[in-house]
Amino acid sequence: MSIAVGAAASPVGRRLAVSAAALAALGCAAVLSLGSLAMTPTATAMTGVSCPVDGVAVGDGDGSTGLSAEQIKNAQAIIAAGQQMQIPVRGQIVAITAALQESGLRNLDHGDRDSIGLFQMRPSQGWGTREQILNPAWAARKFYSMLLKVPGWQGMTVNDAAQAVERSGYPDAYGKHERKAVQIVTAIGGSTAGVTPADTAGCTPVIDTPTGATGTALKSMLDQVGKPYVWGATGPDAFDCSGLIVWGWRQAGYELSVRTSQQMYNVATPVPAGQEKPGDLIFTEMDKQAGVAGPAHVLVVVRPGLAVEAPRTGVPVRTRKYDAAKEHMRFGRLPKSALTPKSAA
Known part of the structure; x- marks a missing residue:
């Protein structure tokens, strides 16, 4: 009986969202979520706890590998x-x-x-x-x-x-x-009858971040997991979706020439789905922000299939799994022209 960690979607993570008018042209998706109206204990239950590693068996039941x-x-x-x-x-x-x-x-x-x-x-x-x-x-x-x-x-x-x-x-x-x-x-x-699979939203991924500035920026974003979402905020105590990205790159020593998710989309170099790398941007909620073309929300790739984001009011900065096809996601990579060393800014 080999029991391995799977990638089952969390029922808590599935929210019924209702689009609302944008508060302004700056910022992330102005989306109201029924899930955010009731603060569930699992929303931040895994903050500071390592994420499970996919495909790692905990035992075959014979005692020779893992658990007996x-x-x-x-x-x-x-x-x-x-x-x-x-x-x-x-x-x-x-x-x-x-x-x-x-x-x-x-x-x-x-x-x-x-x-x-x-x-x-x-x-x-x-x-x-x-x-x-x-x-x-x-x-x-x-x-x-x-x-x-x-x-x-x-x-x-x-x-x-x-x-x-x-x-x-x-x-x-x-x-x-x-x-x-x-x-x-x-x-x-996740393998026991009558037991609900664990919701690990908000956990800290066990990953090898890329080296250099991209790795520093990504690690800085991951370090903010658990902090609150505030529309228009760019840290250090709260963030909106694009503000988290601006903050991360500042910690890596760079100022971005863009601030909103739409502006990031306009300058990013498109990346085909399936070829995204850690640090790449994920754009969603296309044309959902009233009067503003482009994505109303932006996330960052932690590794293919996993992202870090500042989602919406009531839900703190978190990591979550994503399905590019089902969620109609587009990927992009910030060009060097959008990054200015802080010493030269």
Whole structure:
């Protein structure tokens, strides 16, 4: 039973959008989204957490590669309990991270002093009875209930959130398991009956950015993931779609000669779909901005199939997967003539 990370589209990411009149000629798509009216916990749940890596298997169930059948079964129980309690994906990753450190995702009947189970909970410290703690589903629910009592846990690193629950004598021991936990939650969560595939919107891609100014600009944009969208903003605390691009290139030492998505489209060198590279621009919502021809929105390629963007009011800067054909996207590359070194500006 080989379980690999897939590229299933997130149901949370599918929004029903309604076009509205543009506020002005400057800026990005003036689009109202029903999704933005209700701030869902998954909108920023993965901020600061690494994205899963496509095609990486977490185990064949035989123990020789990755997880054993027992570990997979225990991970399924932890993820299912989290979804039943409506715990955000970030919380599920915290739980899997803690279980990897404490027990290696094994339901141990022994441990330090009277510690037992997936999370090495101690009956003598009020965590529950021995029978309860050795029930994976019960232990997972107990872990989540304690996590929810930690003030601001969603803003903590995965390591610190796990430590806040476990109170380990090795407080920095959890972080090394985060990447593996992300793979487990996205892979096993997407292959288990009755469990919804994890929504990883807003995560930080694990990529090798290109070298030089393009790489610096792209990394600067990715570093803004989680910051709010504000129409007309160019950083450092908020951005609109084209403002994020202007900001990124400024950090790379260049001023752009253009500011809006339409202006960027007009100067960009067209790139055929399928030949886009990291740092290239993606243009969408063609002619949707009242009285202004061209794209009402612009994104940036992180790698083919993945983009970073400042989407719209109510949705922060994020990374997301894209489908060029279905979304009628056009690609372009900024020419050198549009970039002026700041020392010469």
